[in-house]
Amino acid sequence: MENKNIEDLLLNSFDKKITLTEEEVLKQGLSNNSEAKKMNNHFLQIRELLANKEESTFGFFFAERVINKIKVLQDDVEYQLFSLVKRFRLLALGLIIALLSINIVLADGLSVKSILGLEDDTITELVQIDLYKEIIK
Amino acid sequence: MAQQPDDILINQTIKGDMNAFKVLVQRHEGKVAGVVKSMVGSVEEAADIGQEVFIRFYESIAKFRGESSVSTYVVRIAINLSLNELKKRKSKNSFFQLSKEAEMIPAKESKHDLKEMLDIEFNKLEPEFKSVATLRLVEGYSTEETATLLQIPLGTVLSRLSRAQKKLRIGLEKHLKP
Numbered sequence: 001m002e003n004k005n006i007e008d009l010l011l012n013s014f015d016k017k018i019t020l021t022e023e024e025v026l027k028q029g030l031s032n033n034s035e036a037k038k039m040n041n042h043f044l045q046i047r048e049l050l051a052n053k054e055e056s057t058f059g060f061f062f063a064e065r066v067i068n069k070i071k072v073l074q075d076d077v078e079y080q081l082f083s084l085v086k087r088f089r090l091l092a093l094g095l096i097i098a099l100l101s102i103n104i105v106l107a108d109g110l111s112v113k114s115i116l117g118l119e120d121d122t123i124t125e126l127v128q129i130d131l132y133k134e135i136i137k
Numbered sequence: 138m139a140q141q142p143d144d145i146l147i148n149q150t151i152k153g154d155m156n157a158f159k160v161l162v163q164r165h166e167g168k169v170a171g172v173v174k175s176m177v178g179s180v181e182e183a184a185d186i187g188q189e190v191f192i193r194f195y196e197s198i199a200k201f202r203g204e205s206s207v208s209t210y211v212v213r214i215a216i217n218l219s220l221n222e223l224k225k226r227k228s229k230n231s232f233f234q235l236s237k238e239a240e241m242i243p244a245k246e247s248k249h250d251l252k253e254m255l256d257i258e259f260n261k262l263e264p265e266f267k268s269v270a271t272l273r274l275v276e277g278y279s280t281e282e283t284a285t286l287l288q289i290p291l292g293t294v295l296s297r298l299s300r301a302q303k304k305l306r307i308g309l310e311k312h313l314k315p
Contacts, residue, residue, distance in 0.1 A: 007303070008299065011298070011299040011302055011303075012295070012299070015273065015280050015295055015298055016280060016295060038315050039306070041313070041314060041315065042306050042309075042310070042313045043302055043306065045251075045313050045314060046255065046302060046305050046306060046309070046313070047274055047302075049251060049252050049255050050255065050259070050270070050274045050275050051274065051275065051277060052171050052175070052275045052276060052277070055167040055171075056167055056168075056170035056171040056174055057166060057167065057170050058166060058169075058170050058183065058184040058187045058188075059184060062162070062166055062184070062187065062188075063159045063162040063163045063166065064159070065188065066159075066162050066188050066191045066192065067155055067158065067159055067162070069188055069192060070155075070158075070192060070195055071155075073192070083196070
């Protein structure tokens with residue numbers, strides 16, 4: 001059997017259950033093939049060295065630092081506003097879509113005016129106000 | 138309080154008891170630190186990412202339904218934030234990254250042991266391989282748990298694991314005992 005296949009079989013055997021036939025092939029490979037034996041030793045060394053045997057930590061008083069940071073954030077107005085927006089963004093989006101839908105239904109058609117909920121008169125008034133401002137200038 | 142189960146501590150946190158949340162942080166710091174340090178290295182940013190993990194957990198604690206364990210939940214956040222950090226580093230491709238890598242490469246003259254060389258090779262792995270190897274090989278999660286945490290198929294976990302180990306072996310071949 002090719003070394004590449006033995007290598008794949010070997011790696012599979014570490015992380016999943018291999019079939020009895022595969023197990024037999026691997027056993028034979030490891031007993032007859034010196035390169036396969038070497039590979040096996042290499043992978044075992046790598047796995048042994050990688051395995052985290054000590055409890056990791058972020059250093060002293062990490063939990064206290066986290067709690068302090070949360071308290072600082074809670075006092076920050078900008079953060080509060082951001083959290084509020086984040087929390088209610090779906091509700092706000094739903095509300096906007098609902099309002100737009102109501103406008104479209106009431107106007108009995110799809111147009112910019114119906115989406116904005118403006119009457120013809122309102123637009124005319126707005127234009128007139130702008131014109132009036134221009135004249136005054 | 139230190140003996141109480143996670144769900145009780147979560148309820149107390151929701152009611153405003155920060156001591157309960159502190160116990161949760163202390164209880165899960167080890168797992169999160171293991172994952173983050175393995176992913177981004179034992180650099181200053183690791184502790185910042187760790188803080189961010191628990192802040193995100195705190196922010197979403199009211200929504201926490203207990204469908205997964207707290208450990209799974211925070212480790213998932215840790216993996217995502219670490220991947221973001223690696224992406225940021227890659228896109229920056231700045232002096233920062235080069236200097237970080239330079240710190241990790243041993244000088245030719247200095248004698249570094251196998252573990253240090255392995256760490257250097259591990260840091261060279263692409264993020265998708267590193268995340269799988271971190272969970273399975275460093276933190277000892279099963280392949281199924283790794284797949285669940287990363288939300289990828291089991292087959293993908295196995296193939297990435299296999300490729301990661303082949304890469305590590307190639308990088309270390311001369312230094313490993315026969």
